Amino acid sequence: MKSLRLIASRLVWAIFTILFVMTLNFVIFRVLPGDPARGGLRDPRLTREAIEAIRVRFGLEKPVINCVQSLNPWEPGPCAVNPFDTQFFIYLRNLAQGELGISYHTNRPVAEMMSQMIWNTILLIGLGQILAIILGMGLGILAAWKARTRLDFGALLFSLLAWSLPTFWLGIILLFWGSNQLGLPIGGRLTPGVDFPNTAAMLKDLGRHLVLPTLTYTIVFLGEYMLIMRSTLIDVLSEDFILTAKAKGLHTFQILKDHALRNAMLPMVTLIAINLGFTVAGAIQIESVFSWPGLGGAVFDAVGQRDYPMLQGAFLLLAVTVILANLAADLVYSWLDPRVRTD
């Protein structure tokens, strides 16, 4: 019963946060100089048709919201207008319909561009995270179990080193090494201009392109997972209930599996959620080094191109990912820890 109420309250909370972020996103991009909706209309790259389309889509002649005609420059407006006939409401309605505006750079709908790129990002970051979690946790468990031995020391040193390496730097080093020594492609998702005879050949090519960015990403995140896993597990292993488990005659593996890991997973869940929440942000460096056609690389490019609609869309997605990851963490946490779940 309590767990249902907990889930419901977390959901409601997440929805409110997302609404808040949407509002913030609206305000920020209309206060910024060169705002995407109006300032952007002077962008020489836009065609006349595009400008007209934007005007209609965003309801740009309409007041921002009741009592406010414009945010930048600040200009009060009539209060007695239909709230459904304001820029803010139109913005919300557009969002609900998946309408995120038109990219200045490509003149294509932002939503369409993002929905193509997001799968590339999920593929790269997902694979990298899964590997980093599995390897980092495994190494952390091993180091904690063999704490203060040479093995622990080696694993610790490796993890500290991996953790402190800048993504950009490691990416470039691996890029040089991988392309020279192993003949791996230097970037992109698929070799351009190749007609793949079948899916297997295409997947093989995709795999070859994935090796270096995934490796880089895995190494950079593995260290953090290892360090957290190791230190929480060492703490848990010194708890009284571990001694009880030993006294019961339980075998090492069972103590680890049934008693230590379940407790040690609690901080890990938080860390994983934080890292997943920053999927898009975390992808920026790795995708630009390896020219990977994902959202991170697109954000990087959009900044350089002052492509506001693209940035606005990415910003919203980033915030929503963080919120959803936190929601997931809360739910997993309450599933793992009965003290959260029950009275």
Add this chain to the structure above:
Amino acid sequence: MTTPTTSAPLLAVRDLSIDFITPDRPPAHAVSRVSFTLQPGEAMGLVGESGCGKTTLSLALLRLLPPQGRIVNGSVQFNGRELLALAEPEMADIRWRHMAMIFQGAMNALNPVVTVGSQIGEAIHRHYPFMSPPEVAARVAELLDMVGILGARADQYPHQYSGGMRQRAMIAMALACSPEIVIADEPTTALDVMIQAQILDLLDNLRRHLGLAVIFVTHDLGVVAELCDKVLVMYGGVTAEYADVDTIYNSPRHPYTQELLKAFPDLSKPQAALNSIPGYPPRPDALPTGCRFHPRCPLVFDRCRTDQPALLSVSPVWSSQQSSGYAGTANSKRSGEVRPTHLASCHLVENDK
């Protein structure tokens, strides 16, 4: 329930010494040459101030010392089997099945994210792997019932239990595999007085009912007087005095025991001021020379500062209750003669002779 003193002891601990080895520090002699025996169904009190080595000694019996703790000398025989010589897997088979422990501060001795029922059940499953899950569940319910907890609460988590209930659950867990010996390390600290009394009653009843041998580790001589057959008083890692409970209370010979008795509240005179022993027990890595109690002993004399007193048999003349023979057989130099053991390590005992 007292077995004849001539039977082989269930547990025989001889000259057990334990050091804690920490880098860059001299070894800490936490326990030095402690010996005692435990007969089936017997209750022994293990008494002494904080830091005297009671928990260390208890953990060593199960070979559960932390990595820094080393058993440097002695023997622990269970039913004639030398536990210190067993390989680790064999020792794991003995743990809980034959010797269980209720840990000091049982609040944290239960895993917060595992139901109480499965924490009890896993102990049963470990030692009786062929029992089916329903049989294990039935046994868990039976155990909880024995300690006065509703069987339905097996599915709850430790935080849903009160402090007293958690301690009951620990007791149920300790009894899960019907062990011959239960070590209860200060089973009632952190509980309020009413609950303490209930828990101790429960332990005592179960012990009598099941014929368990129990080692009660405690600071509380009142508990010992009520529940125990004999007493081992430890000071600074050594045996100060070892005798049956009547002897300890009626004719204690070691000044430390005498001081402890003065410090423990006499319920017949609740107004009497409590006498606490000034000073602190020694740290095991900085033990005083001579008698370990000499810096605090009211009867100290010159020899105490230089010579360590041996653990000597007190002449039975001094024991007012020599007929109560709980304390097992003295390893008397006069072979064959059976009399109650009363040992004390104080130069004054020697001087009496």
